[in-house]
Amino acid sequence: MTAINGTSQEPILHVHDLAFSYPDGRQALAGVTMHVDAGEKVALVGPNGAGKSTLMLHFNGILKGGSGRIRVAGMDVVKENLGVIRARVGLVFQNPDDQLFSTTVFDDVAFGPLHMGYAAAEVRRRVQAALELVGIADFAPRMPHHLSVGERKRVALATVLAMDPSILVLDEPTAGLDPRGRRSLIHLLRGLEATMLVSTHDMALVAELFPRTIVLDRGRVVADGPTAGIMADPAFLEAHGLEAP
Numbered sequence: 132m133t134a135i136n137g138t139s140q141e142p143i144l145h146v147h148d149l150a151f152s153y154p155d156g157r158q159a160l161a162g163v164t165m166h167v168d169a170g171e172k173v174a175l176v177g178p179n180g181a182g183k184s185t186l187m188l189h190f191n192g193i194l195k196g197g198s199g200r201i202r203v204a205g206m207d208v209v210k211e212n213l214g215v216i217r218a219r220v221g222l223v224f225q226n227p228d229d230q231l232f233s234t235t236v237f238d239d240v241a242f243g244p245l246h247m248g249y250a251a252a253e254v255r256r257r258v259q260a261a262l263e264l265v266g267i268a269d270f271a272p273r274m275p276h277h278l279s280v281g282e283r284k285r286v287a288l289a290t291v292l293a294m295d296p297s298i299l300v301l302d303e304p305t306a307g308l309d310p311r312g313r314r315s316l317i318h319l320l321r322g323l324e325a326t327m328l329v330s331t332h333d334m335a336l337v338a339e340l341f342p343r344t345i346v347l348d349r350g351r352v353v354a355d356g357p358t359a360g361i362m363a364d365p366a367f368l369e370a371h372g373l374e375a376p
């Protein structure tokens with residue numbers, strides 16, 4: 132992983148004045164500027180439709196064509212760099228059905244490590260380790276589409292953990308998890324050294340795990356700073372459809 136305290140020359144995630152409209156004309160991002168330094172764990176919050184998922188999908192080039200600039204680990208997010216960037220950024224979609232496409236959990240989780248060129252034994256080791264991390268060690272032979280939502284959510288996270296990425300971009304990772312699953316996810320995320328940007332409506336999770344919070348509303352950053360300060364301002368939270376835990 133990139134050294135944590137300040138030795139890298141620029142933020143590991145860097146977005147400058149990003150504006151993006153969907154093909155139907157709806158503007159989802161209206162000039163977003165934000166950055167995340169190597170080793171930081173940052174929460175991304177905001178009401179439904181704020182643009183959180185849209186922003187996240189830009190970090191590995193799934194969405195493109197807007198104006199502004201996005202850099203990841205010192206590279207512009209452009210076609211030539213996408214292979215390297217996708218190996219560095221583990222992006223977990225809000226909807227696990229967008230992530231899972233194989234007939235077994237094993238194949239879904241093995242896809243990334245295989246693509247990275249690991250030998251079969253190492254792929255198997257990574258798949259098993261990732262499934263254990265998300266608490267579904269015995270799920271390898273199962274069919275992703277015959278799993279519950281929370282189980283699929285865990286598989287989706289495992290597909291990314293199996294690649295051991297230095298940057299994790301997680302879109303609502305606790306949505307659909309039961310309390311025990313949520314608790315073990317918090318424990319897992321706390322223990323990972325990866326840089327993290329995590330979108331969530333789970334404000335208790337934000338307070339517990341993320342020293343810094345970025346608030347997005349209507350495609351704009353409306354706050355970016357220490358979580359404690361943001362949580363201590365009920366009027367601000369209410370104005371942006373949020374509340375303290």
Ligand SMILES: Nc1ncnc2c1ncn2[C@@H]1O[C@H](COP(=O)(O)OP(=O)(O)OP(=O)(O)O)[C@@H](O)[C@H]1O
Binds near residue numbers: 159225
């Ligand atoms: N494929 C799409 N085509 C057109 N508009 C879209 C599309 N996906 C999202 N949008 C719109 O873009 C805006 C931002 O959506 P986005 O999914 O990024 O919000 P979000 O902050 O992730 O919300 P949520 O908390 O509900 O996940 C919304 O107005 C949404 O309706």
Ligand SMILES: [Mg+2]
Binds near residue numbers: 184
């Ligand atoms: Mg979303």
